[in-house]
Amino acid sequence: MRFSALKRDERAGYEGHIVPASSLLEVAKALRDEDGFDLLSSVTAVDYLTDNEEEESFFEVVYHLYKSTGGGAEVLRVQVPRENPVVPSLVELYPGADFQEREAWDLMGIKFEGHPDLRRILMWEGFAGHPLRKDWKEVYFEEEAKPFGNRWPGGQVYRVEDQNPYGKNNQYPDGFDPESWVETEDPLLYENLEKAAREYTEDIDTEQVVVNLGPQHPSTHGVFRMAVRLDGETIVALKPVMGYLHRNHEKIGERNTYIMNMPFTDRLDYLASMSNNFGYALAVEKLMGDKVAPPERAEYLRVIMAELTRISNHLWAIGFLLNDLGAFFTPALYAIEERELILDIFEATAGSRMMCNYFRFGGVARDLPAGILPRMKDLVNERLPRKIDELDLYLSENELVRSRGEGVGIITPEDAIAFSATGPVLRASGVPYDIRRADPYSIYDRFKFDVAVRYHGDVYDRYMIRVDEMRQSLRILKQALKDLPEGEILTGHNPYQVRVPAGEAYGRVEGPKGELGYYIVSNGKPSPWRYHVRAPSFINLTILEKMCVGQKVADVVVNLGSIDIVLGEVDR
Amino acid sequence: MQIETALLIEWVVKSTILIFALLTGFAYTTFYERRLLALIQVRIGPNRTGPFGFLQPAADGLKLIFKEELIPANAYKFVFILAPILTVIPALIIMAVVPWGGAIELFGRQIALGLTDINVAILYLLSVASISVYGIVLAGWSSDNKYAMMGGLRSSAQMLSYELSLGLAFVVPILLAGSMSLNQIIEAQRGVWFIFYQPIAALVFYIAMLAEVNRAPFDMPEAEQELTAGYHTEYSGMKFSLFFMGEYMKMIAVSAIFATLFLGGYRGPFVDTYPLLGPLYLFLKVFLSLGLMIWIRATLPRLRYDRLMAFGWKILLPLSILNVFVTAVIIVVFGL
């Protein structure tokens, strides 16, 4: 590396470089402009708190940078003292860092200097402290890690809060009164909204209206809120507000043992649980090394399940995008009919339609039951191609779909990359970036398929790209089902607990919604020290404001629908 | 004076029948819509209440009556209560000029099937249609809710714009029949229905009437995806159902008007010999027109608001003006 400031990270099991906070901007700029690391995939922070007197406690902010042309990661780390954790913000260079830095501030308490809008993002205003810090204890705290001890020792029931020094541990920030707090009076949010609106001027002096779309709103796909400033029907400024479904997935994940997190990942993007499993399994397998390399059949089953998930997810996305366009449920229900058939296969194989919990470290949990393979082949070779063609035929050329979708919510390729958009959102803008090709994992390098790309970056292209991707997934499925070998499905036995060596790993897959990454730090204990999810739905929302400003109210809903979010993953 | 009393009784009876038919029609249009939508959308639809679910509307009505009625604290109470009433009244009275059949002999009296036959029937239809926007505007404004306000504004702008095309589409049957009385317009279609002479006018009329009753793809005011429920967001219980009553009765009414203007009204085979067939034929035509509306709702996405206005002003209006002009010229030149 050219920079003297850069220091190779020499801890065992770690990769990348350590950068002093003062030269982070300079290094990141050089990496972006000279080396082509233009896609900031993940920003997160780790609390290296230690009881050991000789070692120092510190926060580490971890950046994963990729090239949008493909290849491996450049990992940057900034270590800052726990007392005053200040890191320069990367929002100027990578606008996609916006929400992720806010998340790191919210959950870990890292101050990002120069961030234009550093507010809490997932937690509410009445939340005390930063929950992912290792010295933070939740309300009714029990123990640091699962499995928890017996609550009925000797047949005696006791209350946790009576037993430990923290008590109920219910706290509020200073000067906060939960009784008098009114959510809609969020001065910071509206101040920011006004700041964004000030740049917008009209020659006729009109009164702008602030409308809160959500959290209870039929087309925000869940409890999601968009605070919008309107001039007539035109959007002047928009701020997404989220976290209503927040359950601190990562904190719970750090209390869980490794294997306990597998069913827990199902609950992230509950429409694509198989992909969630896939990413997590890859990350942990990376840490555990070759001893858990999955057998051949398991790899094929993983790919088959992931691609079926992609199809079912895209069917859902297309159906509900049409709903957002105002089609009264007919396309959605036709799409869901096909999705149900895919869920039948999941149910037969994994035992559950949506919360599949199917992957294990080193393979998958169950083999295909007898008789399901012909059904899968029939579905993949006969029914789904026909039905996808049917959807395409009836929807794609529809005058209203075209007029509502074309030219609406345009994202330029530069913006898409800068805002860290991934998945169909990125590819619809003309950037052929698909992790299955750009940084292949599992056995994707064996299959023939094309990376679907569309070039206009509007809502219509984001719809079309999903149709294209379903066709490509079918291509992969056809090959995988044809070549599916016999054999083991799991290396070793199905363990109750796994031993994970110390180190870190970032495992990522091309989920149906974008790049789904898991950043895991292990210190050799049964639970992960840090468990971070790079949620594509969440990060793809960063660009929402830019897409919507200047358009009509009706377009906001469509733009949101075309990003395809699931609140379980956004809020975590 | 004897005859006056009989006439009065006749009017009262006919009005009662008409209102009763509209109310039943409203209830069963909701049922029809739910079942047909379900059929189109690979679902089953309500089939549990009574045979084939026929009692579903009664169950819905009962439920709505017992619902708690909420009035928002900051709502403009008087107008808030007035608005649903103003929505239903035009829907009820608009059918007064539409004939349901020829004349029948009953109790030694010639009784025309139809409430009244006035020479400005078409203008009456237009004026009633134009006041039906009041309910929506006032509901949207009095609710003290931004969604409702936007819904109210959108719908009134939309209805005012499409009323022009609607009015021009009305002109064509007037030109063809040479009268504004609906009975004479029906008579003029004794041979060929006007929809065959004037497919463009019929199309314009159908589109404009969809917009007028706020049906998909013009259901802008209640655009669920953007405005939650539009102008009736804050309404609950019976007040809410009054809006639906208004909407569905207007659907029936405009379907009947469409049938009268372009599909020969109550006319059909043997209707001259058996005048009681008249209402049946009208019912059949209304039924088909409602089915088409539901089909359209199940199929098409919604237009965006600005495109909708552009469509109304830049396409529909010039088209209907041109159509009226051409029709008038042809009638004058060929002396039809």
Place this chain on the structure above:
Amino acid sequence: MTPIQLVFLFVAFATLWAAFMVVTRNNLVHAALFLVIALFGVAVLFVMLEAGFLAVIQVLVYIGAIAILMIFAVMLTRGDVDDIPDITNRYAGWVGLVAVLFFSSLVILMAQWPSFTALAKPILSSRDTIVELGTALVSPNGYVIPFEVASVMLLAALIGALVVARPRKGK
């Protein structure tokens, strides 16, 4: 008194009452709604004069278009919706006096005009009133010139509205 006369008296009083309420309400929305009632009363009076065409046009144009525009204007100018505490100003007395003088002199003048007290000739029932009206509006012996002048004026107003509302370029 015949029932018709009773109805006339009722409608006429309702119309006048509503008109009075329009100018005395201190709430603009109420005033606008009373205006609708007054206009509707006039429409009913037209019906009683067997002028069905004028009646429906009254409803269509005044209630369906003009009054709704007024309500629109009231609704869109926020802040004016609350009750206005005082609807009179210091000229109220003078204006009232002028109005009364003007109205009474009109009544006196019209009472001297012979056609005011004479009964109108009944329209020949053999011909449709609408046909009569239509012919009168476009026949050269009838009212074609006022009709055309009015339509030109409306066109000018339309164009004027377009010019006013058009977004100005380059600003």
